[in-house]
Amino acid sequence: MLLLGIDIGTSAIKVSVMDADTQQCIGSAHYPDEESGIISPKPGWAEQSPDMWWEHVQLAILKLHAQRKYNPKNIAAIGIAYQMHGLVMVDKHQHSLRNSIIWCDSRAVETGENAFESIGKEKCLLHLLNSPGNFTASKLAWVKQHEPGIYAAADKIMLPGDFIAMKLTGTITTSIAALSEGIFWDFQTNELSKDVFDFYGLSTTLIPEIKEVFAEHGQLTANVAASLSLKEGIPVTYKAGDQPNNALALNVLQPGEVAASAGTSGVIYGVSDQLTYDNGSRVNSFAHVNYTAEQKRLGVLLCINGTGILNRWVKNIAGAGLDYKGINKAASTIPPGSDGLLVFPFGNGAERMLGNRMVHAHIHNLDLNKHGQSHLYRAAQEGIAFAFRYGLDILRENGMNPQVIRAGKANMFLSDVFTTSFVNTLNIPVEMYHSDGSSGAATGAGLGAKIYASPKEAFLHFKPLELVKPSSHTIYDGYYQKWLEQLQKQLT
Numbered sequence: 204m205l206l207l208g209i210d211i212g213t214s215a216i217k218v219s220v221m222d223a224d225t226q227q228c229i230g231s232a233h234y235p236d237e238e239s240g241i242i243s244p245k246p247g248w249a250e251q252s253p254d255m256w257w258e259h260v261q262l263a264i265l266k267l268h269a270q271r272k273y274n275p276k277n278i279a280a281i282g283i284a285y286q287m288h289g290l291v292m293v294d295k296h297q298h299s300l301r302n303s304i305i306w307c308d309s310r311a312v313e314t315g316e317n318a319f320e321s322i323g324k325e326k327c328l329l330h331l332l333n334s335p336g337n338f339t340a341s342k343l344a345w346v347k348q349h350e351p352g353i354y355a356a357a358d359k360i361m362l363p364g365d366f367i368a369m370k371l372t373g374t375i376t377t378s379i380a381a382l383s384e385g386i387f388w389d390f391q392t393n394e395l396s397k398d399v400f401d402f403y404g405l406s407t408t409l410i411p412e413i414k415e416v417f418a419e420h421g422q423l424t425a426n427v428a429a430s431l432s433l434k435e436g437i438p439v440t441y442k443a444g445d446q447p448n449n450a451l452a453l454n455v456l457q458p459g460e461v462a463a464s465a466g467t468s469g470v471i472y473g474v475s476d477q478l479t480y481d482n483g484s485r486v487n488s489f490a491h492v493n494y495t496a497e498q499k500r501l502g503v504l505l506c507i508n509g510t511g512i513l514n515r516w517v518k519n520i521a522g523a524g525l526d527y528k529g530i531n532k533a534a535s536t537i538p539p540g541s542d543g544l545l546v547f548p549f550g551n552g553a554e555r556m557l558g559n560r561m562v563h564a565h566i567h568n569l570d571l572n573k574h575g576q577s578h579l580y581r582a583a584q585e586g587i588a589f590a591f592r593y594g595l596d597i598l599r600e601n602g603m604n605p606q607v608i609r610a611g612k613a614n615m616f617l618s619d620v621f622t623t624s625f626v627n628t629l630n631i632p633v634e635m636y637h638s639d640g641s642s643g644a645a646t647g648a649g650l651g652a653k654i655y656a657s658p659k660e661a662f663l664h665f666k667p668l669e670l671v672k673p674s675s676h677t678i679y680d681g682y683y684q685k686w687l688e689q690l691q692k693q694l695t
Contacts, residue, residue, distance in 0.1 A: 204654060205229070205278045207437075208645030209260060210445070211285040211363050213251070213305065213467045214238040214511075216259040218267050219641035220278065223654050226664045228642050230272040234263035238515065242302060247309035247552060247561060250302035253291050256363065257370045264431050275432045281371065281423070282441035282648030284448035284640045285364030287384050290342040295358040297369060301350070304342045305363075307468070307508050307552035312559050314348075315341035315386075319484075322398045330389045331396060332501070334484035337553060339385030344403040360409045364442040372421025372439055375411040382413070383490040384444050390478050393496050416443055416492045417651035440651025445640055446470045447492045447502050452643025453609040453636055454662045456493055456500065461605035463633070465615035465625075468551075469510030469591060473603045475501045485556045485597050492647070493658075503603055505594035509551040509564060510587050511614055516550075516564075517583045521576045531618040534580035539624070539675070540682045543568045544578045545689055546586035556594045557694065567689055581620055588624035588679075589686040595629055605631055611638035612668055626671050627679035634667040 204223040210216065215238060219231040239259070242250040268275050288306040293299055304310070315335040319327055327334055335341050339362065347354040361369070362381045369375045382388040382395070387410065389396040395407055414420060420439045428435040443451065446464065450472050455462040461473040476499055480488050491500040518530050525533065549557065550564030566579075612635045615621045626633050646661050655661035 205273055206645040206648045206654070207264075207278045207281045208641040208643065208648060209281065209283045209367065210640030210644055211256055211260070211283070211367055212445070212640065213241070213286050216256065216263045217639065217641040218260070218263045219639070219645055220267065220273050221642060221645035223279070223649050226646075226661070230267055230270045231641060232263050232267035232270065234259045234266055241305070241307075245310075249305050249308040249552060251305050253299045253303050253363070253366045256367060260367055261431060268432055276434055278433060278437060280438055280440045280648040280652035280654065282644035282646070282651065283364040283367055283439065284443055284445050284644040285362060285367070287362070287444035287446060288339050289363045290339050290346070291361045291363060291366040292346070292353065292357045293359055293361070293366070293369070294356050297373070297375070299366070300353050300356055301346075303363060308342065309337060309553040309561060311341035311345040312337045312553050314345050316559070318399070318402050322402055326398065328480045328482065328484070330391045330398065331386055332390055332478060332480040332488040333386055335386050335399060336484060336555065336559060340387050340399050340403065340405070343405060347404065357409060359411050361411060362444070364444070365411065368420050368439045368442055371423055371427055373424050374421030376414045376420045377411045378414055378416045378442065380416050380443060380447060380490040380492060380494060382410070388490070417441055417647065419651070438652060441644060441647030443492050443647060446472050446504055447489070448640055448643045448647065449611070450474065450502060451492050451647055452638045452640065453611065454658065454665055455609055456491070456658055458500075461603070461608050463591075463608045463610045465510050465587065465621065467511045469507040469587060471505040471591065471595060471598060471608070473503045473598065473605060475503055475603070477501065479503060479601060481597065481601050483558065485558065486594070486601065487555065503598065503601065505598055506555060507548065507587070507590045507594060508554055509548040512551050513546070513548040513564060513583055513587060514615060517579055521579055523576060527617070530580050531620060533577040534584060534618070534620040537577050537581040539585070539678060541578050541582035541585055542573055543570070544574050544582040545686050546579070546582040547690060547693070548583070548587045548590050556597055560694070562693060565693065584615070584618060584621040585624045585682065586686065587615065588621060588628045589683050591625060592628045592683050593687065593690070607632050607634055609634045609636060611636055613639050622671055624679065627673050627676045628683050630673050630676040630680070632670055632672045635669045635671060636665070636667055
């Protein structure tokens with residue numbers, strides 16, 4: 204029996220097929236080969252076409268089939284992971300009405316701040332666990348104000364994963380987890396937030412049917428099944444945002460467990476059994492994939508927007524034709540501290556952990572007689588690790604004190620320079636696993652379809668590849684303090 208996982212990333216769509224019995228990935232593919240772009244009509248805006256995602260999902264699945272490693276007809280369930288916080292709007296014919304306003308778009312910051320002040324900071328934090336901020340509800344309010352014709356034509360709004368499930372099945376659903384990441388959910392009343400909908404003047408009829416994360420969200424239609432060489436009626440049994448899904452993929456489900464990822468954005472994601480919130484809304488709490496009203500499981504999320512996207516920018520601007528392996532090898536020739544070169548990875552929209560400020564990326568202490576390309580490669584990766592430390596200290600203020608962090612050996616964790624910098628700067632060991640978003644979505648599909656009776660059964664064969672321990676954290680702490688001193692100057 205096979206499980207198909209789909210991961211709707213910002214840079215690409217990745218799909219994997221997993222053998223449900225062995226829990227091993229049989230094959231994976233991504234599309235496109237070059238990273239997808241972000242549409243930025245104005246500074247601070249970020250959009251992508253939902254129809255582009257759908258086209259790329261289909262092409263990725265067909266590309267995976269072409270490997271001929273499995274029989275597509277044996278796929279029993281589908282799971283979907285997706286970039287969080289994006290707004291997708293469709294009309295009554297299920298046609299998208301505009302580009303999706305994605306996670307790193309900053310246009311609704313002021314909209315959310317007004318709601319925070321007007322509803323009341325204490326009430327927002329107590330009921331929503333967050334400021335309305337720059338999240339999906341505020342993006343929808345922005346559309347209502349600035350594009351009233353599109354708002355009026357909308358039949359349903361959804362997150363990116365809901366849209367792909369709709370294209371596969373013709374059915375539109377959502378979940379408490381999805382609604383919480385959009386700041387639509389009231390955790391005290393356990394229902395849609397009356398405060399948010401009333402303040403923004405939004406209609407609750409725009410919200411799809413609410414189901415559990417692990418549930419049937421529709422069945423593959425005949426037309427789609429034929430075009431993708433799959434069986435008609437395969438259920439979509441799991442949908443989750445990329446960071447909750449990354450945590451699931453790493454078996455991070457219980458209080459005190461912590462996951463990290465370093466893709467386009469960088470995230471530390473810890474699980475709590477408390478309705479916890481940060482007074483400054485610098486880190487955010489959302490319903491985790493296994494959240495219920497009876498057994499609360501919250502994901503406390505620290506996000507750094509400018510992570511892998513900075514590494515990509517450095518490669519494109521100064522990579523001299525090197526691929527990421529070449530960049531990582533060159534970075535390793537430079538000693539820790541990058542000979543004083545400092546890089547700040549904040550050039551991808553407003554950073555929540557910096558108070559929703561647009562700080563932008565910066566390079567400091569550049570010495571034209573000393574620093575070369577390899578210095579820039581290393582300083583960028585160290586700067587990202589330092590940003591993780593800055594965010595971790597905020598998490599520590601909020602009672603999250605991880606003793607070990609789990610991470611998939613993927614994206615920036617493929618770099619020894621980054622991994623070493625991360626482990627030593629945070630002074631926390633990291634367990635590395637063979638895990639990614641699409642394999643996590645496949646595992647979620649198995650749980651949602653009840654092919655696995657429990658998470659324990661789903662992770663029966665899940666073992667770490669390695670444990671990376673701090674070895675020179677005192678040295679890295681010194682470099683971090685210099686970086687922090689410069690950041691504080693920027694923030695004043």
